[in-house]
Amino acid sequence: MSWETVIGLEVxxxxxxxxxxxxxxxxxxxxxxxxxxxLVDLGLPGVLPVVNxxxxxxxxxxxxxxxxxxxxxxxxxxxNYFYPDLPKGYQITQMTKPIVEGGSIDIDVDGDKKTINIxxxxxxxxxxxxxxxxxxxKSVIDLNRAGTPLLEIVSEPEISSAKEAxxxxxxxxxxxxxLDVCDGDMSQGSLRCDANxxxxxxxxxELGTRTEIKNINSFRFIEKAINxxxxxxxxxxxxxxxxxxxxxxxxxxxDETRPMRSKEFANDYRYFPDPDLxxxxxxxxxxxxxxxxxxxxxxxxxxxxxxxxxxxxxEAEIISSSRELSNFFEVxxxxxxxxxxxxxxxVGEISSLLNKDNIKIDESKLSSDNFNILLxxxxxxxxxxxxxxxxxxxxxETGRNxxxxxxxxGLVQIQDENLLEExxxxxxxxxxxxxxxxxxxxxxxxxxxxxQVMKETQGKxxxxxVNDLLKKALNS
Amino acid sequence: xxxxxxxxxxxxARLKIDKDKKEKITKDLENIIDxxxxxxxxxxEDIVPLSNPLEKVAPKREDSVASRNRKxxxxxxxxxxxxxxxxxxxxxx
Numbered sequence: 001m002s003w004e005t006v007i008g009l010e011v012x013x014x015x016x017x018x019x020x021x022x023x024x025x026x027x028x029x030x031x032x033x034x035x036x037x038x039l040v041d042l043g044l045p046g047v048l049p050v051v052n053x054x055x056x057x058x059x060x061x062x063x064x065x066x067x068x069x070x071x072x073x074x075x076x077x078x079x080n081y082f083y084p085d086l087p088k089g090y091q092i093t094q095m096t097k098p099i100v101e102g103g104s105i106d107i108d109v110d111g112d113k114k115t116i117n118i119x120x121x122x123x124x125x126x127x128x129x130x131x132x133x134x135x136x137x138k139s140v141i142d143l144n145r146a147g148t149p150l151l152e153i154v155s156e157p158e159i160s161s162a163k164e165a166x167x168x169x170x171x172x173x174x175x176x177x178x179l180d181v182c183d184g185d186m187s188q189g190s191l192r193c194d195a196n197x198x199x200x201x202x203x204x205x206e207l208g209t210r211t212e213i214k215n216i217n218s219f220r221f222i223e224k225a226i227n228x229x230x231x232x233x234x235x236x237x238x239x240x241x242x243x244x245x246x247x248x249x250x251x252x253x254x255d256e257t258r259p260m261r262s263k264e265f266a267n268d269y270r271y272f273p274d275p276d277l278x279x280x281x282x283x284x285x286x287x288x289x290x291x292x293x294x295x296x297x298x299x300x301x302x303x304x305x306x307x308x309x310x311x312x313x314x315e316a317e318i319i320s321s322s323r324e325l326s327n328f329f330e331v332x333x334x335x336x337x338x339x340x341x342x343x344x345x346x347v348g349e350i351s352s353l354l355n356k357d358n359i360k361i362d363e364s365k366l367s368s369d370n371f372n373i374l375l376x377x378x379x380x381x382x383x384x385x386x387x388x389x390x391x392x393x394x395x396x397e398t399g400r401n402x403x404x405x406x407x408x409x410g411l412v413q414i415q416d417e418n419l420l421e422e423x424x425x426x427x428x429x430x431x432x433x434x435x436x437x438x439x440x441x442x443x444x445x446x447x448x449x450x451x452q453v454m455k456e457t458q459g460k461x462x463x464x465x466v467n468d469l470l471k472k473a474l475n476s
Numbered sequence: 477x478x479x480x481x482x483x484x485x486x487x488x489a490r491l492k493i494d495k496d497k498k499e500k501i502t503k504d505l506e507n508i509i510d511x512x513x514x515x516x517x518x519x520x521e522d523i524v525p526l527s528n529p530l531e532k533v534a535p536k537r538e539d540s541v542a543s544r545n546r547k548x549x550x551x552x553x554x555x556x557x558x559x560x561x562x563x564x565x566x567x568x569x
Contacts, residue, residue, distance in 0.1 A: 017539050018539050018540060018541055019537075019539050019540065019541055019542075019543075023543060024537065024540070024541055024542035024543045025541070025543040026541045026543070032547075032560070033547075033560040033561055034547045034550065034551065034560060034561065034562070035545040035547050036543075036545070037546070037547070037550060038543040042550060050534075050535060050536075050537045051534055051535075051536050051537065052536070052537055052539050053536040053537060053538060053539060054538075054539035055539070056536070073533075075527040075528075080488070082490055083567070084562075084564040084567060096525075096527075097527070130567065131561070132566065132567070132568050134561070135563070135566075137565075137566055138556075138563045138564065138565065138566055139563075139564050139565070139566050139567050139568070140558065140560075140561035140562065140563050140564070141561055141562040141563075141564060142560075142561060143562070268484075268488055270488065273527050273528070275528070277528075277534060278528050278530060278532050278533055278534040279527050279528060279533055279534065280533065280534045280536070281533040281534075
């Protein structure tokens, strides 16, 4: 029997605001526990929540980017449940009138394009953090995160494989980081995903019973968790049993999903309009301001790089796909460096160093200033591109100034024709057989001679000069 | 409204209801619902739901930190805490 998978994703993006959704406490990650807590976050009696302007700005910016409808009047509701990391006993969210409705996100799975429709994106507050392993018989609570603004982005159930789910998450990640809506740091929980997964027979109209996998926080785990769940559900159905609607957790250590302890009662959140909060109205002027400060998105960047800087399409795409890389590239170009050279090094050597260490460019020891120096030294002929790679590797380890490395290690390019001619003569004399073959028409050997000269000069010879002089010497 | 529903909603609200009062509370709640149910007879087709009785809109706040660290005061105000955290009975999923 063949089965098809239906997946809908609920993604929580922590908005990169300075303060919380309803209080002026800081949202900084990694601070000492319970130091970023306000009376409002504690839910003390008599306090009133006041909405954060920037949280709305960021949510609207996301809505505009996915071409959604923006509700210029939106409201807040209370979602009621008891858990110690939720001091008020309810979460403030947008159930009836969310800020963003509709819109879509384009994904690309191995070259196949597909559009995933978005149901809605609404603002809500995050809960605090419970820690269960600090004491044998107690749980402890850190409320620094309580009240941090989240944008919950809900997709239609239009995703049909784990791979598509990953592509969707990656597209979303790229979008929210470029829009400066969310820092996208999944390891810190800035972007987390709940996956609703169900299976049905191919051709069935009705959806199968779904399970929800909670809080998946890496691209790799999304793929693994969903694939495990698909296999599990197929096994259940093929053995003639029924899938139970439940919430499951993915255990990356065991690579399996398992049910969370089921509650005695089904979730019943008893939503109702929050009487503490008036409707939030975004004026046309405010909308205009948000539109006018809309950042350039990857596709536009890529087109601009190609037309303005004449760099290769493939390089433009790679650079523009990452906010950090494109910033790095743009700083280099603004400092009057050769865009092609900058692009070439970023896509080649620098990207491979980044991949090796699995870091972002702004986490590396290579500063924009130092990259400028390096680019200038290549352009003014002080060093060859080949040597630049050696210098990059050194900067990567130590962060030292490029000029210092060039001077200390004597890496200045050899341009001196007399010196180069000497080396070339030596190479020709010690490779008489190859010279004969070359003269008899084996043109490919030219590269061999270039290689020998480079070897003799430890890669410091100016390649163009070597080419010219070698040709002259061999053809004489 | 029946006993079962009263038990469910009192559990959800974490309210403990004495056994001998359950009958009375069920009846009271039933009366309240009957009273409010009169609204069902009205035609509300073209009426936009009222989200707040005040005809005002929410003020918005600039996104700048204006809250100081009052950790010690907050922790000492709670029934149980250690140096860094609020402490609660063990809750594990």
